[in-house]
Amino acid sequence: MKPVYDLSWGCPVIVRQALAETLGDHFLTNNNSIASLGYTSHLGSLKLIEQMKDLAQRLSGHRPKHLVVTCGATGALNAALYALKDTVVEFVVTDNRYYPIIPKIITVAGLDMINRDQKEKLVKNGYGENKMLSLVASPSAPEGLICPFESVDIYDAAYASRTYGKPGGTPAKYKLMCGSLSKILGLSGLRLGWASTDDDILYNYLSRYAIASYAGLPSVSMAIAEDVLDRLNLDRFEIKSSNYLDDNRGEMQRLLDRFGQDTVPTRGMFATLQLGKAERKALMKAGIKWQCGSSWGADSDWARLSLGQTREVVRAAVRTALK
Numbered sequence: 001m002k003p004v005y006d007l008s009w010g011c012p013v014i015v016r017q018a019l020a021e022t023l024g025d026h027f028l029t030n031n032n033s034i035a036s037l038g039y040t041s042h043l044g045s046l047k048l049i050e051q052m053k054d055l056a057q058r059l060s061g062h063r064p065k066h067l068v069v070t071c072g073a074t075g076a077l078n079a080a081l082y083a084l085k086d087t088v089v090e091f092v093v094t095d096n097r098y099y100p101i102i103p104k105i106i107t108v109a110g111l112d113m114i115n116r117d118q119k120e121k122l123v124k125n126g127y128g129e130n131k132m133l134s135l136v137a138s139p140s141a142p143e144g145l146i147c148p149f150e151s152v153d154i155y156d157a158a159y160a161s162r163t164y165g166k167p168g169g170t171p172a173k174y175k176l177m178c179g180s181l182s183k184i185l186g187l188s189g190l191r192l193g194w195a196s197t198d199d200d201i202l203y204n205y206l207s208r209y210a211i212a213s214y215a216g217l218p219s220v221s222m223a224i225a226e227d228v229l230d231r232l233n234l235d236r237f238e239i240k241s242s243n244y245l246d247d248n249r250g251e252m253q254r255l256l257d258r259f260g261q262d263t264v265p266t267r268g269m270f271a272t273l274q275l276g277k278a279e280r281k282a283l284m285k286a287g288i289k290w291q292c293g294s295s296w297g298a299d300s301d302w303a304r305l306s307l308g309q310t311r312e313v314v315r316a317a318v319r320t321a322l323k
Helices: 015-024 046-062 072-084 102-109 116-124 181-185 198-215 219-233 235-259 277-286 311-319
Strands: 067-068 091-094 111-114 132-137 152-158 175-180 193-197 270-273 302-307
Touching: 015 072, 015 181, 015 219, 046 067, 046 193, 046 219, 067 072, 067 091, 067 198, 072 116, 072 132, 072 152, 072 175, 072 181, 072 193, 072 198, 091 116, 102 111, 102 198, 111 116, 175 181, 175 198, 175 277, 181 219, 219 277, 235 311, 270 277, 277 311
Parallel strands: 091 111, 091 132, 132 152, 152 175
Antiparallel strands: 067 193, 175 193, 270 302
């Protein structure tokens, strides 16, 4: 049976590989981490909250006053929209390109998603900016662009670690920050993220959302996360994981060069490829899966390819596509 190279979704397998190699024999071997498996705080364990505040400071240069542990970055974005939404707000302004699940999150919040060009048209037609929230990922997905704004409402920092490129691009001001252990450490299965703020009122709304939405977060997941963050040398890990991703960028660049297309972004976890007949045929013949552009703000003639797979998978996929 012909192998299939799944480069469609953004599971950072290679980051998890780097984590396991960095931790070595200590990876998930601490029996104390499962000593207590009872119900947990709705807002996360006190230890993990402090550890995540450290991560937030590492990513942004600012340690938040308040932080709520959430069910992944998706839960963080849901909580952030809940905290900021009022009876006036109707729209969420996003980048032209976005992570595929963003439209669903915004729809569930009872809001409409628009880009910056659409915002300008609405403002010209008399809509006040008080009817709009801004949600910006920096670096963005899939383009790996840094935030162009001085101030935003929600800062999505999923790819802001040194693993995914040079630091920088944090908005000068933001009301809420959302983070993801999946993208930072590669531990997607833990389903842990955070929403943080310095605002007391917004923190109360974040807390209300978490208490209403979760019957406590998974104690096993939190214990594993605490153990990993205790043991992990983040500097060493980020060097290893970024080197792996850079190697995958080099491999993917060979594929883009083959078809005379643009360069792979230096930040983030994705490459994009415009699909003409030759490109589509090469990917399909090689058994490569991709994320269709229609799910992330482009059209169906674009493919998003993940750089987060193992180096072996990316090399094999590119080699097969170039035959």
